[in-house]
Amino acid sequence: MNKKVPQVIDVLMKYGSFARPLVNWALSNDKLNSAWKEYFKAIRYDWQKEYTLELKCIERGIRRCKDDRTVKYLLLSLELSVLQNLKKPEGDRLYIKLRREFHKVPKLARKTVATTLLSYSSLNMNETDLIKIRLWSQYYQNDRSTQVFILIGKARKKIKTGNTAEGIALYFKGLRIAKTIPHPTGIIEGLNDSAWYIRHRHPHWALRLANQAMYWVGWYREDARRDFYVFDTFFEIQRIVSDQRLGETASLIASLQKHLPSGQGRGTREYYKETIQDCKYFIFDLKGSVYKNSDLLRNYL
Incomplete structure (x- = not known):
């Protein structure tokens, strides 16, 4: 393992996609072995929601990792995340494998694998009874x-x-910690998820939280495609409370959706097709004429 890799992984875990410059630097390093290069390529594809290309990188990386268990388990962790986003049943088998082998995971990869396992079990929508991971350490x-x-x-x-x-x-406890780091993904996910889960019981509170999530997306992200779910949440809550800014959000979504990746899985155009379709009903062409172009009208004008 290249001696700089632990530093890159540490920053990647701490700041998420804000570590992109370091990931790009790692990929330009000729001394980095092929398995690690495939891992960092897969990370970039994950940020872009290009799941098919990401899975190909993961497959190649696992074949090339040889005796490096750190990159092997990081790749498997990334694969589990992709399978969750694609809602593939194979994810359950990989979850069980990673949980069973968790004691073998090297220290550098352990935090990433642990949080991925916890996220998978908390988001798992299948009816299978997965044994939950417990993190007491x-x-x-x-x-x-x-x-x-x-x-x-x-x-x-x-x-x-x-x-x-x-x-x-x-x-909210996680959100307070995320703001002290600061961790953009932690901040945005904390606000967005909170807003989504209380949208029916406390819609106006949810709207304030979703509005904050939108603010932080604008503050931290140059490319908002990977945070399209925030726009989706904001739009849904605006409809619930009949917010007067609904048309503005619909226009933003209509513009942004053109740049979403195609294919299946969370974050793709197919995943949000209902929201994209619904937005069309809230976008008005104020420049177009609403009058019939008759001889009488032309003579009057």
């Missing part, structure tokens, strides 16, 4: 970025079992 609690995503995973579990109030409290 102070090792995870001492890392603030890891702690943010542990709290997000726990919040989702609480809400999934009907404990919405406890779940929202955990989201």
Whole structure:
């Protein structure tokens, strides 16, 4: 392993996609072995929601990792995340494998694998009874970025079992930590998820949270495609409360959706096709004439 890799992984875990310059630097490093290069390529495709290309990189990386268990388990963790986004049943088998082999995961990869396992089990929509992962070690609690995503995973579990109030409290706890780092993905996901889960019971509160999520997307992201889910949440809540800015959001979504990747899975144009279709009803052409172009009208004008 290149001696700079642990530093890149640490920054990647701490700041998410904000570590893109370091990932690009790693890929330009000729001393980096092929398995690690495939991992960093897969990370970039993950940010772009290009799941087919990402899976190809993961497959090649696993074949080339040889005895490097760190990159092997990071690649498997990334694969589990992709399978979750694609809602593939093979994800359950990989989850079980990673959970069973968790004691073999090297320290550098352990935080990433742990948070991915927790996220998968909290988002899993299948009826299968997956054994949940438990993270008691102070090792995870001492890392603030890891702690943010542990709290997000726990919040989702609480809400999934009907404990919405406890779940929202955990989201807010994670949000406070994410803002101190700062961790853009942790901030945006915390606000967006909270807004989504309370949208029916507390729609106006949800609107304020979703509005904050939109603000942070604008603050941190140059390319908002990977955060399209925030626009989707904001639009849905605006419809619930009949917000007067609904047309503005619909126009933003209509413009942004053109740049979404095609194919299946979360973050693609197909995934959001209903929202994209619904937006068309809230976009008005104010420049076009609404009068019949008759001889009488032309003579009058």
